[in-house]
Amino acid sequence: MSTATNSNNTATNFNSKATNIVWHDAAVTPAERQDKLGNKPCILWYTGLSGSGKSTVANAVDRMLHDRGYATYLLDGDNVRHGLNKDLGFSDADRVENIRRIAEVSRLFNDAGLIVSTAFISPFMSDRDSARALIGDDFIEIFVDTPLEECEKRDPKGLYKKARAGEISNFTGIDSPYEAPGAPEMHVQTQGKSIEEVAKQIVDYLIAQNYIK
Amino acid sequence: MSTATNSNNTATNFNSKATNIVWHDAAVTPAERQDKLGNKPCILWYTGLSGSGKSTVANAVDRMLHDRGYATYLLDGDNVRHGLNKDLGFSDADRVENIRRIAEVSRLFNDAGLIVSTAFISPFMSDRDSARALIGDDFIEIFVDTPLEECEKRDPKGLYKKARAGEISNFTGIDSPYEAPGAPEMHVQTQGKSIEEVAKQIVDYLIAQNYIK
Numbered sequence: 001m002s003t004a005t006n007s008n009n010t011a012t013n014f015n016s017k018a019t020n021i022v023w024h025d026a027a028v029t030p031a032e033r034q035d036k037l038g039n040k041p042c043i044l045w046y047t048g049l050s051g052s053g054k055s056t057v058a059n060a061v062d063r064m065l066h067d068r069g070y071a072t073y074l075l076d077g078d079n080v081r082h083g084l085n086k087d088l089g090f091s092d093a094d095r096v097e098n099i100r101r102i103a104e105v106s107r108l109f110n111d112a113g114l115i116v117s118t119a120f121i122s123p124f125m126s127d128r129d130s131a132r133a134l135i136g137d138d139f140i141e142i143f144v145d146t147p148l149e150e151c152e153k154r155d156p157k158g159l160y161k162k163a164r165a166g167e168i169s170n171f172t173g174i175d176s177p178y179e180a181p182g183a184p185e186m187h188v189q190t191q192g193k194s195i196e197e198v199a200k201q202i203v204d205y206l207i208a209q210n211y212i213k
Numbered sequence: 214m215s216t217a218t219n220s221n222n223t224a225t226n227f228n229s230k231a232t233n234i235v236w237h238d239a240a241v242t243p244a245e246r247q248d249k250l251g252n253k254p255c256i257l258w259y260t261g262l263s264g265s266g267k268s269t270v271a272n273a274v275d276r277m278l279h280d281r282g283y284a285t286y287l288l289d290g291d292n293v294r295h296g297l298n299k300d301l302g303f304s305d306a307d308r309v310e311n312i313r314r315i316a317e318v319s320r321l322f323n324d325a326g327l328i329v330s331t332a333f334i335s336p337f338m339s340d341r342d343s344a345r346a347l348i349g350d351d352f353i354e355i356f357v358d359t360p361l362e363e364c365e366k367r368d369p370k371g372l373y374k375k376a377r378a379g380e381i382s383n384f385t386g387i388d389s390p391y392e393a394p395g396a397p398e399m400h401v402q403t404q405g406k407s408i409e410e411v412a413k414q415i416v417d418y419l420i421a422q423n424y425i426k
Contacts (some may be wrong), residue, residue: 027272027287028279037284059240068240071250071284073325074240084317087310097300104297105318114284114325 033113036072040211041110043135044117044202047128047181048144049173050159051151053190053198056117056145057144060199065115068203070212073109075102078117090170103131110138115211123172125179138211140201141184148173150191246326250284253424254323256348257330257415260341260394261357262365262374262386266403266411270357271332273412278328280415283425286322288315289332303383309340316344323351328424336385338392351424354397355415361386363404 024159034040044061046054058074085101088094102118109116122128132139151173152160163171170176181187186205188198206212247253257274259267271287298314301307315331317406324330335341345352364386365373376384382388394400399418401411419425 028275028285030278033284033286036279036282061245064244066249069249071326072241073246073321075321079321079324083320084314101297101314105321107296108286108288108292108318109322109325111292112322112327113284158267 010173030111030113030137033111037113038114038213039070039113040138041113042115042138042140042206042211043106043110043131044115044129044140044142045106045122046117046119046142046144047122047184048146049148049178050121050171051154051156052146053195054119054121054144056195057142057188057190057198057202058117060195061202062117064199064203065206065212068212071113072115072117074117075105075109080105080120081124086163095124096130099127099131100134103134104160105206106131110135115206121172121178123176125181126189128181140186140205140209141181142186142188143181144188144190145180145182146190219364233287243324243326246324250326251426252283252326252328253351254326255328255353255419256319256323257353257355257422258319258341258344259330259332259355259357260335260397261359261363262361262391263334263384264367264369265357265359266408267332267334267357269408270355270401270403270411270415271330273408274415275330277412277416278419278425279422281425283328284326285328285330287330287332288322290316293318293333308337309343312340312344313347316347319344320348323348328419334385334391336389336391338394341394353397353399353418354394355401356394356397357401357403358393359403360385 022050044058046058048054055076058076062072062074064086084105085098088098099120099122100165102120106116106118122131128141132141155161159168159171160174162168164176172178186202188201190198243254257271259271261267270288271289275285275287297318298311301311305423312333312335315333319329319331323346335344341354343356368374372381372384374389375381376387385391399415401414416425
């Protein structure tokens with residue numbers, strides 16, 4: 001091939017004498033990343049009240065998947081609210097933007113081939129539906145269904161106590177609604193169960209759905 | 214242990230009869246993720262003019278790393294500008310926010326154990342320095358140094374032509390400055406070199422710095 005006939009390709013070809021003129025197309029594909037990591041990527045979108053056990057279950061599942069050799073990542077308040085989303089407050093607009101960014105970042109992690117979990121209250125159906133629309137088929141909504149009275153009894157961070165005392169407002173379950181999922185892919189209950197039992201249920205679902213082996 | 218003495222832990226222990234009360238601490242650690250993936254995570258922050266070859270080099274390096282068995286991910290205009298950062302324009306504030314989010318997302322990928330590359334012009338030193346400050350020691354700035362006249366000759370997207378014709382403004386190198394890195398970890402030149410040659414230089418650096426083997 002002459003240089004002239006390939007003038008459109010010069011940007012991908014520093015050395016006009018090189019023959020590999022389509023190097024740019026050598027980008028690693030999502031399929032290749034999946035092959036390497038051995039799983040089908042998906043998003044485990046945990047939703048539930050504060051204290052319902054979302055984070056605990058998500059960590060337990062993440063641990064099980066890691067121990068089985070899969071590459072995973074868990075997005076939660078600790079690594080998102082203080083970093084990427086630290087500019088966001090709790091207004092309606094900010095809440096929507098918070099979920100949008102989490103969904104977009106999840107999508108990037110999926111594109112990289114990982115199984116990603118998100119553990120946020122995400123109380124509004126419309127927000128979760130937006131995330132689902134953005135992500136598509138591999139969005140797995142997991143409703144961690146623990147009754148309010150039980151969550152309030154656990155109150156791991158003392159937030160219910162503060163909400164009841166009026167020290168914090170717009171607290172989900174107290175003075176802000178939690179819209180339970182209508183048709184989540186998984187509906188798990190935590191009362192009277194061991195964490196391992198609940199986590200195993202989710203891992204079994206992933207096997208049944210061919211995300212992992 | 215009695216239930217009473219562990220009342221602070223009940224949130225991580227659905228079944229009060231279970232003995233494993235610190236399950237929450239079983240979260241997979243960054244060190245465990247790294248062990249699994251076999252590399253030390255880092256961020257390859259490519260910077261250079263439009264048409265300099267950033268994306269081409271980044272893809273070539275990504276391919277080499279993938280072929281050597283490493284888990285990697287490349288953030289670029291294609292997967293970031295149309296997704297996570299689609300709400301941002303090109304004002305000063307948006308430009309800063311664009312880079313901040315890219316750095317924060319890179320940090321999440323690093324936390325997940327991956328080697329992440331970013332291929333954006335990122336023309337301003339202050340923005341790159343902010344990203345470096347956020348990420349720390351594993352920030353590897355790679356200056357893809359291709360002279361403006363060469364970039365303009367390549368003009369892979371026809372943008373220089375439009376900028377010269379006044380059809381687009383604030384175009385880096387034409388009517389907006391590019392601030393070259395003062396002390397980048399790597400300074401690569403693309404003119405008269407093959408893409409493979411340049412990519413190999415970067416892979417060799419990662420080996421020398423013990424990020425990969």
